[in-house]
Amino acid sequence: MDASLAGRRISPSHGRGRASTLPTLSARSRIPSPFVGARPQIRVCVRKRPLSKKELLRNEKDIATVNGPRTILINEPKTKVDLTKYVEQHAFVFDDVFDYEANNEEVYKRTALPLVEYIFRGGKATCFAYGQTGSGKTYTMLDDKQGLYVLAARDIFNLLQRPEFNHLAAYIGFYEIYQGQLYDLLNQRKKLFAREDGKKNVIIAGLQEYSIDNVDALMQVFDYGNTVRSTGTTGANADSSRSHAILQIVLKHKKNRKKFHGKLSFIDLAGSERGADRGDADKQTRHALYYVEMEGAEINKSLLALKECIRALDQDKRHTPFRQSKLTQACCNINVLKDSFVGNSRTCMIATISPNISNSEHTLNTLRYADRVKELKSERDRADRVAAGLELAANELRGLTDEQRQQYYSEAQAKLEAEGDYVNYENYGVYDDVDEGYDDDDQVFGDEEVSDFFEEEFPSDEDHDLFGEEMPSDGIDDDDFISDNPGAISSSFENDKDSSDMMSTLTITESPISGRNTSTTIPSHIQASSSYSSSPDYSSSAINTSRPSDNSSHSITHQEMEDFLKRHRQTLRDVSDTGKQETKLLANFTLGMNSNSDMGGTHEITVGAFEQYLDELDGLLESKERVISELRRKITQLWRRS
Numbered sequence: 022m023d024a025s026l027a028g029r030r031i032s033p034s035h036g037r038g039r040a041s042t043l044p045t046l047s048a049r050s051r052i053p054s055p056f057v058g059a060r061p062q063i064r065v066c067v068r069k070r071p072l073s074k075k076e077l078l079r080n081e082k083d084i085a086t087v088n089g090p091r092t093i094l095i096n097e098p099k100t101k102v103d104l105t106k107y108v109e110q111h112a113f114v115f116d117d118v119f120d121y122e123a124n125n126e127e128v129y130k131r132t133a134l135p136l137v138e139y140i141f142r143g144g145k146a147t148c149f150a151y152g153q154t155g156s157g158k159t160y161t162m163l164d165d166k167q168g169l170y171v172l173a174a175r176d177i178f179n180l181l182q183r184p185e186f187n188h189l190a191a192y193i194g195f196y197e198i199y200q201g202q203l204y205d206l207l208n209q210r211k212k213l214f215a216r217e218d219g220k221k222n223v224i225i226a227g228l229q230e231y232s233i234d235n236v237d238a239l240m241q242v243f244d245y246g247n248t249v250r251s252t253g254t255t256g257a258n259a260d261s262s263r264s265h266a267i268l269q270i271v272l273k274h275k276k277n278r279k280k281f282h283g284k285l286s287f288i289d290l291a292g293s294e295r296g297a298d299r300g301d302a303d304k305q306t307r308h309a310l311y312y313v314e315m316e317g318a319e320i321n322k323s324l325l326a327l328k329e330c331i332r333a334l335d336q337d338k339r340h341t342p343f344r345q346s347k348l349t350q351a352c353c354n355i356n357v358l359k360d361s362f363v364g365n366s367r368t369c370m371i372a373t374i375s376p377n378i379s380n381s382e383h384t385l386n387t388l389r390y391a392d393r394v395k396e397l398k399s400e401r402d403r404a405d406r407v408a409a410g411l412e413l414a415a416n417e418l419r420g421l422t423d424e425q426r427q428q429y430y431s432e433a434q435a436k437l438e439a440e441g442d443y444v445n446y447e448n449y450g451v452y453d454d455v456d457e458g459y460d461d462d463d464q465v466f467g468d469e470e471v472s473d474f475f476e477e478e479f480p481s482d483e484d485h486d487l488f489g490e491e492m493p494s495d496g497i498d499d500d501d502f503i504s505d506n507p508g509a510i511s512s513s514f515e516n517d518k519d520s521s522d523m524m525s526t527l528t529i530t531e532s533p534i535s536g537r538n539t540s541t542t543i544p545s546h547i548q549a550s551s552s553y554s555s556s557p558d559y560s561s562s563a564i565n566t567s568r569p570s571d572n573s574s575h576s577i578t579h580q581e582m583e584d585f586l587k588r589h590r591q592t593l594r595d596v597s598d599t600g601k602q603e604t605k606l607l608a609n610f611t612l613g614m615n616s617n618s619d620m621g622g623t624h625e626i627t628v629g630a631f632e633q634y635l636d637e638l639d640g641l642l643e644s645k646e647r648v649i650s651e652l653r654r655k656i657t658q659l660w661r662r663s
């Protein structure tokens with residue numbers, strides 16, 4: 022990108038408003054697959070998060086300006102040798118740039134949605150987030166309410182209900198790569214190994230996969246996995262991911278589970294800067310430092326290898342360097358993600374950035390990394406530069422008089438000519454219209470064979486109803502969860518797998534009213550030992566919840582059951598949130614205590630901190646007790662009603 026184009030007056034950007042610009046899926050010629058054109062295999066997007074409360078309190082400046090749908094400018098504060106301060110502006114162009122106001126739904130439409138379409142056509146796809154700790158990777162990918170995986174799963178489950186996909190089922194696996202080893206997050210962190218099958222598909226041997234057909238069940242499984250994921254506290258993020266987590270949704274034939282149809286993997290990478298800047302919390306003990314250093318080195322190695330893989334993929338190299346690290350070469354020289362990076366696979370990278378001034382260095386590193394991943398052949402590179410020039414110019418030209426425009430145009434041309442990179446803006450019609458970043462020749466899936474279902478059955482995007490009439494208005498609202506239909510919950514037990522871990526499983530059957538069909542099999546160990554159900558024993562509570570001998574529960578209305586289930590879900594969330602805070606509190610105090618003793622601090626300091634810890638813990642336990650008591654009170658009321 023020609024930085025010279027960037028140093029001009031910049032119009033503020035107010036979100037993207039992309040939803041209404043997406044063409045309808047109903048017409049084959051306009052399906053909005055961004056994975057089109059000359060280089061459809063990989064897309065690199067950037068997402069800027071808002072300033073956090075802490076950053077705002079510190080009066081930190083936002084140094085990242087989104088300038089149009091594809092360009093981001095970073096205003097890096099610098100100091101000259103004579104101590105004068107100045108700002109150096111860096112401009113980057115990507116396939117998509119999302120401003121802080123863009124919500125996950127908008128990001129989803131431009132990143133993961135095309136991948137969902139692609140896997141139903143039999144492809145393999147990967148969506149991953151890369152960025153500094155605290156920049157929003159987990160929020161984007163794996164947030165338990167609106168992460169891209171939830172939005173993708175919502176659409177996948179809806180598509181699976183269509184007659185043309187009735188023969189397929191979705192299987193979920195969730196594992197992490199931690200210090201070079203694979204661990205199954207849905208099976209007590211069992212160590213896993215990767216191998217290749219006869220058809221060169223990568224198999225994660227021993228990975229527990231669960232047949233799931235609705236978002237509620239997926240979130241339950243995911244929450245369980247997340248509780249066992251390796252996280253820690255860094256200076257930048259109190260709930261930082263120490264591992265790369267991979268959630269995969271595999272489409273297989275119902276009648277023959279060995280028959281693979283498509284696969285979508287979501288990767289939440291560990292913070293990209295780990296090893297270089299670990300923040301204060303990590304520095305508190307020598308042990309922790311050593312540990313983090315080792316960990317950081319491993320993470321950086323695997324990120325580097327991942328980048329090389331993507332670049333190789335993008336440059337159509339025959340040989341993709343899969344053998345560099347555990348991320349791309351999990352156990353015994355076989356690549357975990359290989360099948361997402363070869364052949365006709367699709368990959369979308371979302372580089373997440375923090376906009377505050379104190380993170381400018383990390384932000385620039387992330388963007389440079391993303392830029393390198395995106396390194397394209399010269400023609401495309403030039404096209405990007407032209408597009409960037411057009412965007413910047415169009416933004417600048419808005420509101421100018423004709424005379425001022427002409428002046429700007431001449432200056433820009435002179436500058437480009439001087440740099441040997443002449444671009445004739447007039448030929449690109451920059452004055453007429455601002456391109457939203459879509460190629461004119463955006464064709465549905467290029468000239469590939471397209472299944473009929475994508476041709477006509479998708480309603481207009483304006484309705485936010487991409488997948489047809491049965492699509493709930495918001496697939497993750499409480500009201501859409503199947504367990505809101507208590508009349509439909511049965512507790513029949515079945516064996517989904519021959520593993521001993523799966524001896525007892527609970528089947529939740531959908532109510533016909535919900536429009537969802539079939540059944541979902543969630544292993545009982547996940548249900549029983551999830552964070553939700555592992556709350557402390559409150560049996561000493563004054564509330565008596567023992568059930569009266571009378572068993573006339575039929576007098577409880579359907580509405581009451583629904584209300585109770587909603588309340589139960591809310592309680593689970595509250596208890597889970599409190600549990601996370603407890604974990605942080607405990608970790609912080611432990612680290613502080615060790616650090617104090619390492620640094621020769623007095624016992625009084627430790628006691629003071631301990632008292633504060635007790636105080637905070639007491640508050641957390643009290644709030645946990647309160648929400649549980651409320652739920653138990655409700656149970657008692659229901660018993661009395663019956």
Ligand SMILES: Nc1ncnc2c1ncn2[C@@H]1O[C@H](COP(=O)(O)OP(=O)(O)OP(=O)(O)O)[C@@H](O)[C@H]1O
Nearest residue numbers: 070153154155156157158159160258261262291292
């Ligand atoms: N786009 C966004 N909008 C609002 N809040 C956000 C956004 N992105 C991130 N956040 C908030 O910023 C904080 C850090 O985000 P997150 O945990 O996703 O970072 P991360 O990149 O996954 O960090 P790590 O690598 O340490 O796990 C969280 O509190 C999250 O809710």
